[in-house]
Amino acid sequence: MDRIWNLKKQGDQNEVKHLSAALNVNMVIARLLVQRGIETYPEAKAFFRPRLSDLHDPFLMKDMDKAVARLDKAVENKEKVIVYGDYDVDGTTSVALMYSFLKQRIKDIEYYIPNRYSEGYGISPKSIDYAIDKGVTLIVALDCGIKAVEKIAKAKERGLDFIVCDHHNPDDEVPPAVAVLDAKQSDCNYPYKELSGCGVGFKLLQGYCKKHEIDYEEIYDLLDLVAVSIAADIVPITGENRVLAYYGLKKLNSNPGIGLQTIINFAGIAGTEITISDIVFKIGPRLNASGRIEHGKKSVQILVSTDEDKSDLLGEEIDSFNEIRKTLDRDITQDALDTIENNPEFKGKNSTVLYNRDWHKGVVGIVASRVTEQYYRPTIILTESNGLATGSARSVRDFDLYEAIGQCSDLLESYGGHMYAAGLTMRIENIPEFRQRFEEIVTKQITDKQQVQSIEVDAKIALSEITPRFYRILKQFAPFGPHNMMPVFVTEDVFDAGTSRLVGKNQEHLKLDLVEPDVNSGIFPGIAFNQSDAYDVITSGSPFDVCYSINENEYRGKTNLQLFIRDIKKREFLN
Template identity: 50%
Template sequence: MQKRWTVKKYQPSQEQQLQAALKIHPILCRLLVQRGILKFEEARHFFRPSLDDLHDPWLMKDMDKAVSRIEEAFFRREKILVYGDYDVDGTTAVATVYGFLQQLYDNIEFYIPHRYREGYGISMQGIEYARDNEFGLVIALDCGIKSIDYIAHAAEIGIDFIICDHHLPDAILPPAVAILNPKQEGCPYPYKELSGCGIGFKLISALAQKKGIPMADVYQYLDLVATSIAADIVPMTGENRVLAFHGLKQVNEVPSPGIKALLTLSNLKEKLTTSNLVFVIAPRVNAAGRMDDARKAVNLFMEKDDEKALAIAEMLHGDNQERKGIDMSITQEAVSIIQNDAGMIARKSTVLFQPHWHKGVVGIVASRLIDKYYYRPTIILTQSNDKVAGSARSVSGFNVYEAIHQCKDLLENYGGHFYAAGMTLKPENVPAFQERFEAVVSATISPDLLIPEIVIDSEVWLSDLTPAFYNILRQFEPLGPENLRPVFLARNLTDTGFSRIVKDEHIKLSVRQRNGTPFSGIGFYMADKFDFIAGKKPFDMVFTVEENEWNGNTTLQLKAIDIRPAAYA
C-alpha cells in the first residue's frame, strides 16, 4: 500500500532556546517543542511526572454536589448502584469507584449493561433493575451525558443519578443531581481530556479528602486508571500523562492479581508500556463484553486472590481467542466480497452487509480493512433481530460522523465522533444507504486522504542515534495521542550486504549512511522490498528506534515503517 510522507514543520528559534536551557541533543528539543514544551520547567514536569501535579478534584463543577449526595446515601442507608459501560474505560471505572466505595459502605452493587440486549450507555433495563431492587442512587461512569430521557424517567420514579462522563455534552443536559464532566459549559476544571475512569478517580479523590482517608487508598487504583487512559485513546498529556506514568509504575512493580493474570496468559515478559496495555490487556478486557458479559472484567479487576483472578482471566482470554477467530473470518469474507466486485474496488468507501456477521467485532473488522486492505472510510453492517446495526471507521482527516449525518433520513439511530460511529437502520434501507454514503464520501473526500499518511517528527543522521540519545528518548513514555512514539527519517541509506529475509516475510536489516557505522534494523512484512535494498541503490527509510536484546546483549535497532528509493543521492 502506497504511503505519503509528511515531515512536521520545525521551529528553529524555539528549539534553540530550549536546547540552551536543557543542553540535550537538538533533535530531542525539536520533539519537545512539537509537543508544546518550550521551557525548562515544562520539560521537567514532562520528564518527571509527579502526583503533586494533579489538579484539585474540587475544581470540577458539581463535585461538591456529588460528594454530598453520596454522603447522604451513606447516612440514609440507601442502596447505591455503580453503573458503567462495557468497554475497558467503563469496566475499569466501575472497578475503581465500586472498589473504593465498598471499603466504606456495604449497601452497594455494580451494573454493566449487556452489549447486545441493552446497547451502549444508560438503558431502560438498567433503570428498571434499579427500580425493582430499590436503589436510590446510581453513579453512572463513562456514560450518561446524553441519556436525557432515561435519567428524567429515573428521577420521576425516585432514582437519583450522579453522572461521571467524559464525552462531549449536548446543549441540554440530563436532570442528574450532579454531572462531573470537565467538557460541560461552566466547568473550571483545568484539564479537559480525562478518561471516564479518570473522572471516577477524581470523584473518589474528593470523597477521600472529605472523609480524611489517606490518598494511598485512592492511588491503589492508578493501574486501572492507566489502563483506561491507554485503551480509550485519550490524549497522553497533562494529568493523563501523570496518571498513566504512575499507573504503569504500579503495574510493573506491584501488579494487581487481575492484571498479573492477564499478563501471565499473554506470555508478556518485558516491561509493560502503554502499547502493551492497548494491544495485550485491552483486547482481552473488551472481549468479555464483545463475546459474553463484561461483568467478568469488573470481577477480574476487583479480585484479590491470585488463583481466582487467573480463573477469571482464563475466561477473558478464551473470549478473546474466540473473538480473534471470528473477526479474522469476517475480514477474509469481506475482502473476498470486495475483490470479486470490480465496481466495489473502485469506490471511495466500503459499506458491507452480511446478516450473519457477529455484531461484537464489526468495528474491529472495519479498522482491519482500512489498515491492511482498502484505505478508505469503512462501515461494516450486520443484522440484530429486525434491525441492521453497524460500525464505521474513518481515515485520517475525514469526518465519518458528518458523512453519516448526511444519510440520517435512511437511519433509525446513529452516533459517534470524527473517526468512529455506530448506526442502526432497517434492512430494506441498506442498498440506499450504501449508495448515499458512497456519494457523500466521493463528493467530499480529497484524493490525498485516500493515501495513508506517515507523519515524521524529524530527519536524523544515524550517527545521532546513540545510547545517550535513546536514554532520553525512552523517557517520552508513556506514549499516546499528542505524544506518539517519535518517528524519524534517514536519507541515503545503503545495504551493508548483510541484510536478509527472515521467516519469508520480514527483513533483518543491516544498513549504513555515507560509509558510517553499520546499524541493524527490522522491517516486518517488508520482504517484497528486499530485492531493491539488496541492489545497493540508496534508499530513504522512515522508522522508530527501539532496543533489541539478543543473547544477553542489548543494542539499538531501527524498526522500519516504510522504505522507498532515495529522494536525492
C-alpha cells in the same frame, strides 16, 4: 500501499536553541519537545518528571461538590447503590475503580454492566427497572450517561438518582442528574478536557478523599486501572492523563491488582516492562473480549477480584473469549475482504458499506478497522441485531466520518461517535439507499490526500546521531500515545551493508543492516515487518531512505538498539 511521509513543523529555531542550551540536550531532542508544546525548563521538568501533586484540584470540575455530597448522603443513610459502566475497557475499569473504593464504605453496593446485545450502549431501561426493583436509590454511571437525558429524567421521576461521570461530548441538554461530571461541558472550567471515563471517576474519588482528608494513597493504589483505561480508550497522553498513565504504569509494573496480574500472566508479558502498547494490544483486547463474546461483567469480576485462585479461573475464561474473538475477527475480516475483491460493485469506490446478517456484532468494529487499513477509505461494517442492521464505522485521516453519517440521519434509527469512529443502526431495507448516499457524500467531500496513508515524521536525522545517551533521553518521552507518539525519524541515503535478508516463516519480513556513506559509525540493525516487497530496493546497491522509530532488541541476554522500520523508499524528498 504507498505512504506519504509528512515532516512535521520543526518549531521556531530560536526556541529550539534556547531549550537545547537550557536542558543540555542536542537540537533533535529540543526540537521534539518544542513540537510537543514544551518550550521552557519548567515545562520540560514537568514533562520528564510527572508528579501526582501536579493533578488539578477535583473541585474545579463542575458539579464535583454536588457529586461528593450525594456520595456522603448515600454513605450516611446506608443506601443501596449501583456502580454502572459501559462494557468496554474504559467502562469496566471505571466500574472496578469506583466499586473497589466504595465497597469499603457502602455495604449494599453492586455493579452493573449492560449486555451489549440485549441492552446496547449506555443507560438502558432494563437497568433502571432492575435498580428500582432492587430498592436502589443511587446509580453512579461511568463512561456513559451524558446523552441519556430522557432515561435519567424518567428514572428521577421514579425516585432514582444518578451521578454521571462521563468524558464524551455532551449535547446542548445534559441529563437531570444530581451531578454531571464531564469536563467537556461548555460551562465547565476544569483545566483539562481529555480525561478517560475512568479518569473522571478517579477525580470523583479524589474529591471525596480531599473532603474527608483521606490519604490519597488509597486511590493511588488503583491507578493501574486508570492507566489501562487511558491506553485502551486512546485518549491523549498529555497533561493529567500523562501523570495518571505514568504512575499507573509504575503500579502495573511493580504491584498490579490481582485481576490485572492474572491478565498480564495470560497475555505472556509477566516479567517484562509493560508499556502503553502492551495495554492496547495485549491487556485491553482480553478485557474487551468478555463484552464482545459473552458479558462485560466478567471483566469487572476479575478486576475487583481479591482471590488469586478465582482470578485464575476467570482469567482462563476471559482468555478463551479472546481466542474466540480472534478467530471471529480473522474469519469475518477475510470474508469482508473477499466480498470486496469478488464484487465489481465495490471497485473504484471511495467508501465501503458491507452488510452480512451472520457476522458477529461483537467484532464488527475491529473488522471495520481492518478493512479500512486494507483499502484506506471510510468503511462501515453492518450485521443484523434485533431485526435491525447495526454496526461500526471507521474513517481515514482528517475525514469527518461522524458528520458524513449525520447527513444520512433520516435513514438511521440511531447513530453516535466522533470524527474517526462511529456506531449506527438502521432498518435493513434502508441499506441500499444508505450505501448509495454515503458514497455520494464521501466522493464529494474526501480529498486525494485523505485517500493515501501517511506517516507523521518528527525529524530527519543521521544514523550517527543515534547514541546510547540520545536513546536514554528518548525513552523518557514515554508513556507514548496520542499527542505524544513515539518519535518517528527519517534517514536519507542509507545503504545495505550487504547482510540484509528476508526472514519469517514465509520470508515476509526484512532483517536490515544499514550503513551511511562516508560515515564511520558502524552498522545499524533494523527490522521491517511485512515489507519483503522492498527487498529489491535494499539489495540494488543504490541508496534509499528509511522511516523508523528506535527501540531495543534483546537477543541471547544482550540488548542492542535497533531501528523499527515503518517504511522504505527509493531516494525522494519528503512532502
